[in-house]
Amino acid sequence: MTNGEFNKLIVGSEEWCSFPDIHIPAVKARVDSGAKTSSLHAFNINTFRKGTELWVSFEVHPLQNNRKVTIRCEAKAVDRRSVKSSTGISEKRYVIQTTLNLNGQQWPIELTLANRDSMGYRMLLGREAMIGRMLVDPSSSFCLGELNQDKLNEYYGSTSNQTSGLKIGLLASNPDLYSNRRLMEAGEERGHEMIFLNIKQCYMKLDAENPEVHYRGGHLLSSLDAVIPRIKPSVTFYGCALTRHFESLDTYTLNSAEAIAQSRDKLYSLQLLLKNGLDIPTTGFANSPMDTNDLIEMVGGAPLIVKLLEGAQGRGVVLAETKKAAESVINAFKSLRANLLVQEFIKEARGKDLRCFVIDGKVVASIERQASPGEFRANIHQGGTASVVKVTAEEKKLAIKASKTLGLKVAGVDIIRSDKGPLLLEVNSSPGLEGIETATGRDIAGEMIRAIEKKLNWKPAMPEAVATNNLETEQV
């Protein structure tokens, strides 16, 4: 190490910094040497002239997951540049030059004004701003010091104690469905304003500076704090596009569009789960009908399971008991151009499976589902019955890891008990509440609302006035 390097700041992957010129006293930055330029999450970006100079005015929510604190800023625009985001989409962004303060050291840096923060960070510190001044230790965070809540309150006033409820949209299709009724009810019970948003009646404006979502007849949906996406398979494409658009409006979505989309693709999600070391029944997938025989051999021969990639509620899951039946089912589905996978049949499960309901990294309830007599599918919609079950620590870990792998904050994880141990069947992004609430008597809808409150740092004005059903403890 040269002498010069001793003078460099050692920073972790996240650090608090400030921007004195634009009056931002504290913002948490993601340190990302993979990005060239630094960026700040800004909205309501408008240009104006000061003499011959082009200036921009913009607003910033400096705190992560908090839309109550807003700072209005003005700065000279030094450029307008095409910037490629991590998702590969390039867009034009204004660039300002401003002073960065990091642990008392100050220097001017260029900042692009980005209008989305898919990573949740309001600020990204890129390598141009770091060159010659700092060394990154990616394994640590806040090497330059943490900021506690008191300090943040001092800077921004009280950031958490809100007296009124949140405005939460339920993005779904059928308001009469048990799960949707319960979510509306649970939110209202906890003092929030709940708005039912029919997916098909939402429409959006895609615009770099002012993206919008409108509802039936032009009503603007700009002030929602959070959205609960409950997207049925037939509207996955549009529902995910809407969810993504809410994310770009800085509305918190309980499950992200990306997580919903990838968990809907059964094949892709199984690949992701396997890659992360989670066990699944042996599964085969092929395109050409010429390979049907080998496909059957691959999963250990008949009896075997055939699943449509776009199935749900047990529809599109077939048990082929003989090799002949397997061949005809696979070929029949293929002739209809359906995407399907074949899977080893877990006979020893005897028509039972587990549904673990995961919220925010915890298993809040689990049930065992037993298929009706003569049926192998345990889905409630196929006549299965649910009962409370004690799940093992291994099963719990599997469910939590599966939700995490797919990036789902709320998930219904289906597990089957095999002779080889628990195997993952699938992970659902809009798991039904009826079966699990009825069997366990738990307030799962309330738990989902609480996960939003926690994420948005919302606390009831009078905690004792709100009915709480504390489900922090995992069900065993």
Ligand SMILES: Nc1ncnc2c1ncn2[C@@H]1O[C@H](COP(=O)(O)OP(=O)(O)OP(=O)(O)O)[C@@H](O)[C@H]1O
């Ligand atoms: N490999 C298998 N071996 C034995 N039984 C299986 C197997 N795969 C699925 N099953 C049974 O069939 C049921 C339905 O399968 P799966 O959960 O994969 O799809 P799905 O229920 O259609 O999707 P969703 O849960 O989203 O509605 C399972 O709950 C389980 O009881």
Ligand SMILES: [Mg+2]
């Ligand atoms: Mg299932």
Ligand SMILES: [Mg+2]
């Ligand atoms: Mg499913």
